[in-house]
Amino acid sequence: MRYTKLFIPTLREVPSDAEAISHKLLLKAGYIRQLAAGLYIFLPLSWRVLNRINRILIEEMESINAQEITMPILHPAEIWQTTGRWYEIKDEMFRLKDRNGRDMCLGMTHEEIMAWLASKEIRSYRELPQIWYQIQTKLRDEARPKSGILRTREFIMKDSYSFDADEEGLEISYKRHAEAYHRIFKRCGLKFYQVQSDPGMMGGAYAHEFMAPSPAGEDEIVICDSCGYTANIEIARSLPPFINFPEWDVTEEIYTPNKKTINELSDFLKVPPSLFIKALCILSEEGLVLVLVRGDQELHEKKLTKIIGPFRPATKEEIIDHFKVEAGYIGPINYSGRIISDFSLKGGIFITGANKKDYHLRGVKPDLHFKTEWHDIHLAKEGDFCHKCKGPIRIERAIEIGNIFKLGTKYSAPLNAVFLDKNGNEKPLIMGSYGIGPARIAAAVVEQNHDEDGIIWNKAIAPFDIHILPLNMADTRTVEIAESLYKNLSEIYNTLTDKHMDVLIDDRNVRPGVKFKDADLIGIPLQVIIGERSLKEDYIEVKIRRTKELIKVPLFRSEAAIVKIYYETE
RNA sequence: CGGGGCGUAGCGCAGUCUGGUUAGCGCACUCGCUUGGGGUGCGAGAGGUCGGCCGUUCGAAUCGGCUCGCCCCGACCA
Numbered sequence: 001m002r003y004t005k006l007f008i009p010t011l012r013e014v015p016s017d018a019e020a021i022s023h024k025l026l027l028k029a030g031y032i033r034q035l036a037a038g039l040y041i042f043l044p045l046s047w048r049v050l051n052r053i054n055r056i057l058i059e060e061m062e063s064i065n066a067q068e069i070t071m072p073i074l075h076p077a078e079i080w081q082t083t084g085r086w087y088e089i090k091d092e093m094f095r096l097k098d099r100n101g102r103d104m105c106l107g108m109t110h111e112e113i114m115a116w117l118a119s120k121e122i123r124s125y126r127e128l129p130q131i132w133y134q135i136q137t138k139l140r141d142e143a144r145p146k147s148g149i150l151r152t153r154e155f156i157m158k159d160s161y162s163f164d165a166d167e168e169g170l171e172i173s174y175k176r177h178a179e180a181y182h183r184i185f186k187r188c189g190l191k192f193y194q195v196q197s198d199p200g201m202m203g204g205a206y207a208h209e210f211m212a213p214s215p216a217g218e219d220e221i222v223i224c225d226s227c228g229y230t231a232n233i234e235i236a237r238s239l240p241p242f243i244n245f246p247e248w249d250v251t252e253e254i255y256t257p258n259k260k261t262i263n264e265l266s267d268f269l270k271v272p273p274s275l276f277i278k279a280l281c282i283l284s285e286e287g288l289v290l291v292l293v294r295g296d297q298e299l300h301e302k303k304l305t306k307i308i309g310p311f312r313p314a315t316k317e318e319i320i321d322h323f324k325v326e327a328g329y330i331g332p333i334n335y336s337g338r339i340i341s342d343f344s345l346k347g348g349i350f351i352t353g354a355n356k357k358d359y360h361l362r363g364v365k366p367d368l369h370f371k372t373e374w375h376d377i378h379l380a381k382e383g384d385f386c387h388k389c390k391g392p393i394r395i396e397r398a399i400e401i402g403n404i405f406k407l408g409t410k411y412s413a414p415l416n417a418v419f420l421d422k423n424g425n426e427k428p429l430i431m432g433s434y435g436i437g438p439a440r441i442a443a444a445v446v447e448q449n450h451d452e453d454g455i456i457w458n459k460a461i462a463p464f465d466i467h468i469l470p471l472n473m474a475d476t477r478t479v480e481i482a483e484s485l486y487k488n489l490s491e492i493y494n495t496l497t498d499k500h501m502d503v504l505i506d507d508r509n510v511r512p513g514v515k516f517k518d519a520d521l522i523g524i525p526l527q528v529i530i531g532e533r534s535l536k537e538d539y540i541e542v543k544i545r546r547t548k549e550l551i552k553v554p555l556f557r558s559e560a561a562i563v564k565i566y567y568e569t570e
Numbered sequence: 571c572g573g574g575g576c577g578u579a580g581c582g583c584a585g586u587c588u589g590g591u592u593a594g595c596g597c598a599c600u601c602g603c604u605u606g607g608g609g610u611g612c613g614a615g616a617g618g619u620c621g622g623c624c625g626u627u628c629g630a631a632u633c634g635g636c637u638c639g640c641c642c643c644g645a646c647c648a
Binding site for chain 1: 648
């Protein structure tokens with residue numbers, strides 16, 4: 001392809017509202033343009049990248065016998081009403097009416113439609129398993145689109161769905177997807193983790209996310225390098241640092257005038273925060289709940305929500321009304337309502353509020369001095385230890401690039417997607433669903449692979465394989481050699497992409513500096529530089545974008561040398 | 571949805587507080603010459619409903635009200 005025939009509107013300055021690195025670079029290098037909040041136009045370069053990613057997706061999906069189909073984006077409401085998600089999902093779903101006033105919605109995912117199709121077509125266990133997938137647009141009215149193409153309201157997704165006769169079958173489909181996903185992300189050149197995750201609205205009991213570590217990510221993941229435990233912080237468990245408890249044999253009141261927060265108490269009593277019980281007064285739908293975590297820990301609200309449902313902190317007035325004392329002095333002793341404690345309090349001796357103004361109690365032992373339910377409700381943090389192997393854990397920010405869910409019968413049962421098993425019994429299909437966002441892959445790759453000059457694409461998903469830079473278009477020898485390389489390299493077979501080399505030649509009549517700057521920005525893995533200076537000595541130069549290494553290549557049989565460098569480059 | 575910020579030429583910005591000629595600057599763009607290994611240099615030119623509406627005023631980019639849009643933090647997030 002000729003640069004002069006390709007629309008690559010690179011910018012010298014980035015629009016000021018871009019914040020994320022991938023957003024800035026993709027704008028600056030002429031890959032994308034924004035139409036509105038969370039809506040992006042993919043220009044020729046980024047479309048080439050997405051097509052290469054999709055090619056990999058298709059290959060890997062086919063390798064696990066998944067079959068590509070395509071489904072409508074516009075859905076009738078009835079199907080979503082049948083599974084209940086029409087009512088459960090709120091503003092995130094785009095809804096509309098057709099000309100007859102019939103309720104419709106735009107597809108944010110396709111479990112319903114897939115289960116509907118299976119309900120119509122699958123009759124027998126002999127037809128199982130099936131894996132169907134599509135690469136297609138999804139629409140979600142996101143509360144806050146952000147970070148360029150990392151979180152948009154309209155996006156392309158590879159979504160696949162498995163149908164099995166039983167749990168064992170689902171386990172196989174799930175595993176094969178996980179393996180295919182590993183290959184996909186590896187081929188795209190991403191660093192990533194597979195982590196345990198919260199199934200959320202998808203339902204089902206079991207899910208994993210694929211996470212590409214990056215400061216631009218919206219999620220935090222917990223990683224134990226010792227045993228390999230990885231989980232989204234939303235569900236991650238951890239052991240807070242172990243503490244040696246003092247020998248407070250008796251429970252006694254201690255005078256703590258005007259000391260209400262853990263920090264104030266810790267300073268005042270010269271006792272570390274971990275020896276306090278933090279008592280939080282929570283109002284759930286069923287009433288007041290006293291929630292206890294160790295003084296050095298944070299309550300994880302999502303974990304608590306799973307136990308007691310939606311809640312809010314009680315107001316100052318509500319606390320005084322109930323405990324007859326301010327929030328700073330409340331505690332579990334003699335409290336008759338529901339008490340939920342974090343596991344990290346088990347077996348310890350603590351200081352906690354005495355339910356009496358200006359007093360705390362020292363020497364309080366959970367289970368002995370008060371009855372409580374035990375749960376994991378603290379937020380894992382740096383410095384904690386792995387709950388499995390006790391090794392140190394660390395926390396990284398990450399971009400969610402894919403996810404896999406075991407759905408079970410959540411969709412097949414209400415939509416009556418059933419089959420007859422070997423014994424002639426009617427059973428609901430066991431489903432799984434699996435998603436990957438190609439644009440997120442592209443953005444994550446840019447986040448992980450760039451330098452101060454621009455993007456550094458991995459060979460597998462670069463918009464072009466080789467970028468030829470004839471430095472002086474007024475010099476006939478430069479142009480002749482560049483054109484002949486362009487022609488010859490383009491005819492060479494590229495086993496990585498299973499087609500011919502994609503070569504871009506910068507045939508613009510511009511200064512060398514402009515070509516160098518744009519080439520580095522665009523980020524094609526290999527640059528072939530043809531300048532008069534080196535031609536005088538009958539060589540050209542090959543620059544590896546990632547390392548900036550310059551390799552002199554003799555003019556004679558230069559094609560072979562360039563291709564060799566291409567294959568040897570990471 | 572709560573909090574904050576911003577809207578002036580394609581991009582980056584100044585001007586707004588303290589209203590007053592034809593609204594500026596840099597880059598990009600067009601033409602001519604020049605230059606040719608890291609965004610050449612010189613000259614000429616084109617490009618603006620100052621986000622929108624309403625109001626105050628002799629006069630509004632500038633003051634007031636409403637509204638739309640975009641970004642960031644949080645909540646939310648199949």
